[in-house]
Amino acid sequence: LDALTHMLDGGKARTLQRRRLLAAVEAEGDLFRNRDDIFLDRVGQYRKALARARRLKEMQAELGLEEDEVGWQTLKLCAAFDDPTTLHELMFVPNIKALCSESQQPYWLQLCKDWRVVGCYAQTEVGHGSNVRALETTATYLPAPIDAFEIHTPTVTATKFWPGSMGRTANTAMVI
Numbered sequence: 001l002d003a004l005t006h007m008l009d010g011g012k013a014r015t016l017q018r019r020r021l022l023a024a025v026e027a028e029g030d031l032f033r034n035r036d037d038i039f040l041d042r043v044g045q046y047r048k049a050l051a052r053a054r055r056l057k058e059m060q061a062e063l064g065l066e067e068d069e070v071g072w073q074t075l076k077l078c079a080a081f082d083d084p085t086t087l088h089e090l091m092f093v094p095n096i097k098a099l100c101s102e103s104q105q106p107y108w109l110q111l112c113k114d115w116r117v118v119g120c121y122a123q124t125e126v127g128h129g130s131n132v133r134a135l136e137t138t139a140t141y142l143p144a145p146i147d148a149f150e151i152h153t154p155t156v157t158a159t160k161f162w163p164g165s166m167g168r169t170a171n172t173a174m175v176i
Contacts, residue, residue, distance in 0.1 A: 010070075012141070017174055018066065022078040024059060031055060033078050046084060046165055053085045057115060067093075067113065084165035085118055092119030095174050120170035127157025151175055 009015040025032050031052060056079055065072040096108045111117035128134040136158035139149045153159060
C-alpha cells in the first residue's frame with residue numbers, strides 16, 4: 001500500500017511532505033473543517049473562505065513554501081475549500097508574467113505575492129463569453145500628463161464579468 005501511495009504522490013519524499021502539510025492544516029482546528037459550511041449563508045461562506053485563504057498564505061510563509069513549488073499546491077489541496085482567490089494565481093499572475101515587460105514584472109509580481117494586489121482576469125463579456133475576436137471593450141492610452149488608459153465599454157453586451165467571488169475579492173483587474 002505504501003508503494004502505491006508513494007507512486008501516486010510522486011515519491012516517498014512527496015508522501016511525507018503531503019502528510020506533514022495535511023497535519024499542519026488539521027492542526028488549524030475548525031477553520032479548515034467543512035462539516036458545518038453548508039449551514040452558512042453565502043456571505044458567511046465567502047468570509048470563511050477569505051479567512052482560510054489568508055491563513056493559508058500565512059502558513060505558506062511559515063512553512064517556507066514558494067508559490068511555484070509543489071508544496072504550496074499540496075498545502076492548498078490539503079485545505080480543500082473553494083478559494084475566492086484561485087483565479088488570482090491561475091489567471092492574473094501568469095498573465096503578469098506573460099504580458100508585462102521585464103522591468104514591470106518585479107514590481108507587479110511582488111505586489112501579487114504580498115497580496116497587496118489581488119487580481120482578476122477580465123476578459124469575459126456578457127454578450128461574447130470568452131470569444132476574444134468579438135470583444136467590444138477598448139482601451140485607449142492617454143499620454144502625459146495623464147499617463148493612463150481609458151477603458152470604454154460601448155454597450156451592455158460588452159460589460160465585463162467573471163464567475164465566482166473575484167468581483168468582490170480583487171482590487172485590480174487585467175482587462176483583455
